[in-house]
Amino acid sequence: MSTTYGKASWPIPSLTDAPNATTMVQAIATQLDSFVIPKYASSAAQAAANPAPADGDKWYRTDLSQGFQFRNVNGGVTVPDGDSWSYINEAVITTTTTQVIFTSIPQTFRHLRLYVAAKDNSVTAANWDFLTCNWDVVSNYGYNFMELSSVGATGTVTVSYQNAVANCICGVVWGSHTTDPGVGVSTVDFPYYSGTTLAHGLTFQGMTSDTGSTQVYVAGGSVLSEAASTAAITTLTVAPGTGSFVAGSIVSLYGIGA
Amino acid sequence: MTMQEQVLHVDCASGEQTYRAPTDAEAEQIAARRAQFAKLHGERASKAEAKAALLARLETDYPGVSELF
Numbered sequence: 306m307s308t309t310y311g312k313a314s315w316p317i318p319s320l321t322d323a324p325n326a327t328t329m330v331q332a333i334a335t336q337l338d339s340f341v342i343p344k345y346a347s348s349a350a351q352a353a354a355n356p357a358p359a360d361g362d363k364w365y366r367t368d369l370s371q372g373f374q375f376r377n378v379n380g381g382v383t384v385p386d387g388d389s390w391s392y393i394n395e396a397v398i399t400t401t402t403t404q405v406i407f408t409s410i411p412q413t414f415r416h417l418r419l420y421v422a423a424k425d426n427s428v429t430a431a432n433w434d435f436l437t438c439n440w441d442v443v444s445n446y447g448y449n450f451m452e453l454s455s456v457g458a459t460g461t462v463t464v465s466y467q468n469a470v471a472n473c474i475c476g477v478v479w480g481s482h483t484t485d486p487g488v489g490v491s492t493v494d495f496p497y498y499s500g501t502t503l504a505h506g507l508t509f510q511g512m513t514s515d516t517g518s519t520q521v522y523v524a525g526g527s528v529l530s531e532a533a534s535t536a537a538i539t540t541l542t543v544a545p546g547t548g549s550f551v552a553g554s555i556v557s558l559y560g561i562g563a
Numbered sequence: 564m565t566m567q568e569q570v571l572h573v574d575c576a577s578g579e580q581t582y583r584a585p586t587d588a589e590a591e592q593i594a595a596r597r598a599q600f601a602k603l604h605g606e607r608a609s610k611a612e613a614k615a616a617l618l619a620r621l622e623t624d625y626p627g628v629s630e631l632f
Contacts, residue, residue, distance in 0.1 A: 370578075394575050402571045403585065403593055409576035430608050435600050442592060454611075461614065465607055472596045544593070546600030549568070558575070 342372070358383070385413070385560070395557040401426060404544035405556045410498075412537060414560030417495040419543065422488055422555045424481040427548030432483050433513045433522055435546035436476030436491050440505070440538045446473040453523045476511035477524050478545045478554075487520075489513035498538040505538055568593070 308317045315336050318329065344365045345351040351364055360377035363386055372386030385391040391414065396405045410417070419438075427434040431454075439446075447468030454461050465474075476491025491511035498505060514521040543556050550556075570589060572581045585593060618629045 394573050394578065394580075396571050396573050396580065398571065400569070400582065401567070402582070403568050404589075405571045405573060406589075407573045407575055409574055411575060429604050431604070435603065437596060437600065439592075439596075442588075452607075461611070463607060463610060465603060467599075467603065470599055471592070472599055542592075544596060547597050547604065558573075 383413075384562075391560045393558040393560050395555065398423075398550045398554040398556075399552055401549050401551055402554075403549045404542050405550070407541045407543075407558055408539070410539050410541060410558070411560065412499040412539070414499070415497065415562035416560070417498045417538065417541075418559045418561055419475070419491075419493040419495070419541070420555075420557045420559070421476055421478075421491045421493070421543065423478045423491075423545070424488060424551050424554060425478045425545035425548035426482065426551055427478075427480050427545060428482045429480060429547065431522075432480045432487075432515070432520065433489060434478045434480060434548055435474050436478050436489065436511065437472045437544050437546050438475045438493070438507070439472045439542045439544075440540060441534055441536065442471060443534065444469050444471040445534050446470050448473050450474045451525055455521045455523075472544075472546075473507070474546075475507060475509045475543075477513040477522060478548075478550075479513045479515070480548070481551045483515060485515040487513065487515040495538060501535055501537050504535055 308319070309315060310317045316332055342363045342365055343354065344367050345354065346367050348366070351366065355362060355364065358375035358381075360375065362375045363372060365372045365386075371391070373383050374386040375381065375383050393411065394407065396407075398405075421436060423436065425434050435450075447470070448466070450465040452463045452465070454463065475493045476489065478489040479487040489511060490513070491509055493507055493509040495505065495507050497503070509525065511524045512522070513524075541558070544550075568585055568590070569582050570585050572583060574580075622629045
């Protein structure tokens with residue numbers, strides 16, 4: 306192997322080298338390791354084939370349809386490949402649905418983010434409903450909900466508060482009983498959701514309106530589960546406060562970082 | 564709770580999505596949630612009504628003051 310060739314600097318045998326198929330194929334396999342992303346059917350298969358990944362090693366898990374990369378930072382971490390955001394799953398509602406329940410939420414990310422665009426079949430005086438969530442069924446949620454309501458040119462701020470309740474607010478949903486095509490959109494963050502030392506909380510922002518004609522409601526707030534609940538968030542129930550999601554509503558779950 | 568109630572279960576491990584009827588425990592949680600937020604809607608509406616009434620009274624004595632709120 307006296308020369309190299311190409312961008313990968315592959316070693317090329319000289320004509321005077323003794324033929325050695327084993328050495329030659331091993332050399333090619335070693336070189337290919339840096340250029341081929343292997344596929345594994347399970348975590349066990351990946352661990353067996355590459356038990357001590359080196360910095361930059363990549364692989365794809367066919368059981369998860371997800372790529373991974375080993376980074377030699379913070380003592381060595383395996384992170385979802387390619388970016389710091391990863392799609393987990395999405396519910397596109399096709400029929401009236403009381404609630405969406407995400408289970409077996411992977412614990413491999415650092416933070417969770419939920420996006421929701423929704424309408425529901427509630428009939429409230431305000432024309433809109435609260436978006437709610439719950440990651441354990443104990444009455445250990447407390448929240449502050451700050452709402453800026455604008456009807457025409459007049460705006461008012463209203464603060465709502467509850468504690469020791471079983472469900473928390475995480476956004477707003479437009480009521481489908483109105484004849485206009487309004488919608489409620491919300492973004493909800495769950496920082497450090499997989500930790501088990503501290504209690505878990507969320508922050509959110511939401512907006513709902515009748516598509517800008519007269520009524521606009523902008524909401525923001527924070528929720529904290531009490532210190533008694535330090536279990537990692539592995540399931541998440543998302544639902545309108547008093548009604549059910551109608552067809553077309555979307556609830557999307559993403560993982561962030563590692 | 565009506566017979567038409569259904570929930571969408573999204574299993575993030577398998578990717579499967581299944582519409583099904585709520586379990587008994589889920590049905591209880593749904594009822595509790597609706598009671599909790601119906602109460603909050605009521606409190607919110609009362610607060611808004613009281614605020615509007617107060618502003619109306621202020622407006623009588625101080626015309627234009629409601630523009631500040």
